[in-house]
Amino acid sequence: MMNTPQQVKNPSSSLKSRFITRFLGALTKINAEDPISSPSPTRIFQRYRRIKVASNKSMAYSVRSRRIWSRAMLSRFRSRRSAFSGRRSSVKTTNCTTINVTINENKTAKGGLDMQTDELRELVPGGEAMDVCNLLDETAHYIKCLTTQVQVMRKIVDFCHLSK
Amino acid sequence: MEKDQVFMGEAVQAGWNSCSFGMEMETDELNCVGSCFLNPKWHNSMDQSDPFESALSSMVCSPAASNAGSTNFPASGDNTMMTDLIGKLGNICNTGDISPQSLIKPPNNNNNCSSNTSCYTSPLDSPPKLNLSMMGGNQILKHPSLVPVSVDPGFAERAARFSCFNGLNAQLGVTEAEFVQLTRVSTNQSVMVTGSQVHVPDSNKNTLQDGNSCSDKRNSRLSRCSSPENGDSKDESSISEQIPGVGSSIKAQNDANARKRKSMPRGKAKETPSPAAADAKIAEENDESTAKRSKQQNDSAKAENKENPKPPEPPKDYIHVRARRGQATDSHSLAERVRREKISERMKFLQDLVPDCNKVTGKALMLDEIINYVQSLQRQVEFLSMKLATVNPRMNANTEALLSKDMFRSRGSLPHSHYPMDSSALAFGLRYQPQQGLPMNNGISNDTQIQFSMNPANAALHKTQGLQLPPVDGISDANPQIGSFWGDDLQSIVQMGFGQNQPQSCQSKHS
Numbered sequence: 136m137m138n139t140p141q142q143v144k145n146p147s148s149s150l151k152s153r154f155i156t157r158f159l160g161a162l163t164k165i166n167a168e169d170p171i172s173s174p175s176p177t178r179i180f181q182r183y184r185r186i187k188v189a190s191n192k193s194m195a196y197s198v199r200s201r202r203i204w205s206r207a208m209l210s211r212f213r214s215r216r217s218a219f220s221g222r223r224s225s226v227k228t229t230n231c232t233t234i235n236v237t238i239n240e241n242k243t244a245k246g247g248l249d250m251q252t253d254e255l256r257e258l259v260p261g262g263e264a265m266d267v268c269n270l271l272d273e274t275a276h277y278i279k280c281l282t283t284q285v286q287v288m289r290k291i292v293d294f295c296h297l298s299k
Numbered sequence: 300m301e302k303d304q305v306f307m308g309e310a311v312q313a314g315w316n317s318c319s320f321g322m323e324m325e326t327d328e329l330n331c332v333g334s335c336f337l338n339p340k341w342h343n344s345m346d347q348s349d350p351f352e353s354a355l356s357s358m359v360c361s362p363a364a365s366n367a368g369s370t371n372f373p374a375s376g377d378n379t380m381m382t383d384l385i386g387k388l389g390n391i392c393n394t395g396d397i398s399p400q401s402l403i404k405p406p407n408n409n410n411n412c413s414s415n416t417s418c419y420t421s422p423l424d425s426p427p428k429l430n431l432s433m434m435g436g437n438q439i440l441k442h443p444s445l446v447p448v449s450v451d452p453g454f455a456e457r458a459a460r461f462s463c464f465n466g467l468n469a470q471l472g473v474t475e476a477e478f479v480q481l482t483r484v485s486t487n488q489s490v491m492v493t494g495s496q497v498h499v500p501d502s503n504k505n506t507l508q509d510g511n512s513c514s515d516k517r518n519s520r521l522s523r524c525s526s527p528e529n530g531d532s533k534d535e536s537s538i539s540e541q542i543p544g545v546g547s548s549i550k551a552q553n554d555a556n557a558r559k560r561k562s563m564p565r566g567k568a569k570e571t572p573s574p575a576a577a578d579a580k581i582a583e584e585n586d587e588s589t590a591k592r593s594k595q596q597n598d599s600a601k602a603e604n605k606e607n608p609k610p611p612e613p614p615k616d617y618i619h620v621r622a623r624r625g626q627a628t629d630s631h632s633l634a635e636r637v638r639r640e641k642i643s644e645r646m647k648f649l650q651d652l653v654p655d656c657n658k659v660t661g662k663a664l665m666l667d668e669i670i671n672y673v674q675s676l677q678r679q680v681e682f683l684s685m686k687l688a689t690v691n692p693r694m695n696a697n698t699e700a701l702l703s704k705d706m707f708r709s710r711g712s713l714p715h716s717h718y719p720m721d722s723s724a725l726a727f728g729l730r731y732q733p734q735q736g737l738p739m740n741n742g743i744s745n746d747t748q749i750q751f752s753m754n755p756a757n758a759a760l761h762k763t764q765g766l767q768l769p770p771v772d773g774i775s776d777a778n779p780q781i782g783s784f785w786g787d788d789l790q791s792i793v794q795m796g797f798g799q800n801q802p803q804s805c806q807s808k809h810s
Binding site (some may be wrong): 143162181182183185187189190191203204248251252254255258259267268272274275277278279281282284285288289291292295296 | 527618641642645646648649652653662663667669670672673674676677679683684685686687688689720768810
């Protein structure tokens with residue numbers, strides 16, 4: 136799943152490279168907009184939030200719409216953005232909940248695993264509207280993307296550390 | 300009678316052969332043949348072998364069929380014809396009240412089909428209709444030559460139908476002898492009923508199967524083979540896959556009420572063990588089983604040989620699963636089993652993804668592990684973003700570009716051996732002031748002169764070092780992946796940073 140050093144990867148096409156490009160661009164933008172001159176906790180916290188959103192968004196955009204979780208995440212971002220102007224986000228959540236109810240009712244046969252699957256649904260974006268099979272698929276891909284995210288961010292952090 | 304029977308056997312044989320090679324079997328021709336088989340009285344009524352022969356030869360010489368002036372069977376309508384034939388054959392399983400028109404596909408411009416269908420609907424009591432069908436068959440072709448033709452998927456369906464007929468045999472009171480003959484013929488290798496030539500029949504067959512769907516419980520397996528899903532989904536591939544599945548139904552004959560195919564090759568692989576046993580049981584066992592087994596044998600043989608020429612199957616809407624032996628075979632339990640297998644397969648894949656969960660067994664524990672891992676990853680992302688928020692005040696556009704460029708470049712081109720540094724060394728470097736420098740070979744040609752305003756003794760760094768180093772070390776220690784990960788990407792970056800940081804020390808250490 137991850138690059139091994141021996142693998143020669145086409146940088147323009149791998150998920151990792153796409154994520155790196157986007158995330159670095161977002162970081163640059165954030166730094167440009169909010170230069171850290173005063174490390175006040177509030178500012179730092181705001182930056183943290185922005186960076187976190189930028190990271191998730193970059194990953195979601197890198198995956199584009201190929202995955203249910205990325206689509207859900209992107210729609211969440213867009214609804215959040217539009218929530219400032221309108222109340223569209225509530226519509227999306229209600230859709231998810233109705234679907235969720237239906238699926239849960241159908242899954243009573245699964246027995247004791249419902250609790251865990253529900254937890255997983257909460258963790259994976261867009262998980263409410265998936266059946267167990269797809270949920271596991273999406274979870275696998277989501278884990279892969281999360282590890283990519285973590286690795287890249289670690290790289291950047293260490294680079295920044297070293298560059299100080 | 301004997302002569303007729305023998306002839307019929309030969310004709311069928313020839314017909315099957317022709318079908319096996321040509322894939323242009325006309326359904327109507329098959330209709331005629333099938334009707335011949337079904338109606339024992341037909342032997343008496345058809346004193347002339349000629350119509351039957353012509354019908355069979357029409358099957359045989361499929362390319363010539365069109366040439367023979369069979370206006371009713373355009374070459375293009377092969378599959379539809381086949382489908383119709385199959386449908387009609389299967390229709391025999393039905394009460395026989397089905398109107399022929401319902402079975403015939405509209406695109407079929409074969410008027411004889413209707414007449415033939417009517418034969419099927421009442422096979423036992425309409426010799427005149429059969430005659431009519433035979434007359435229709437006459438029009439088909441007059442080629443006495445029996446050219447072996449490759450079997451098209453229609454054969455597989457026909458095989459299925461014949462097995463259906465066998466089941467219906469008892470119902471209709473058709474003597475076993477007729478079917479024995481048929482099975483004998485079919486078991487003959489030369490019959491080459493290899494429906495495995497799986498040329499995907501067009502969707503017409505699906506619709507026909509709707510009509511064909513043997514409503515009887517007896518034939519339920521066949522109807523399941525043609526499965527209601529097929530009818531609903533018009534999935535062409537499912538039809539061709541039905542035939543080998545039919546063979547397995549013989550095994551689980553008593554149990555099988557529904558049959559789904561997981562994959563054609565797999566089904567055929569399952570069938571291969573049966574032929575050996577099948578050959579030994581021709582006269583003793585159920586004739587239909589024999590016929591099916593022989594067909595499967597051929598099917599599997601052909602399938603294995605000819606899977607490549609198989610045209611690309613259309614995307615399947617449904618997944619076909621074979622009922623395992625000794626397991627419940629109703630559609631619900633089959634679907635449930637498929638679902639369970641899918642889920643367990645994905646759980647195994649997740650087990651590979653999540654580190655250190657090999658010892659965990661059971662879905663519940665595995666799911667707990669997965670949930671924990673996902674949560675930890677999400678927390679790590681948050682933590683790292685917090686670090687990024689506090690750590691990188693000096694990142695400018697130049698830095699970003701160079702960083703990304705080096706990431707890409709190092710990933711693709713630079714060999715691993717150039718970077719002897721490992722995570723522990725890096726942690727060491729981080730722990731003890733960057734100005735110490737790290738003993739490493741700067742494999743990256745420092746053609747990119749990064750103008751970092753590096754100041755290891757930066758007050759800001761000192762302020763944050765206490766805060767940040769422990770976590771960094773914690774991360775480095777906690778995650779063994781970093782060691783390998785450092786190998787390609789980050790090392791280059793680190794070296795770049797270090798190179799700028801202590802140009803003197805790095806240059807001294809350049810190899």
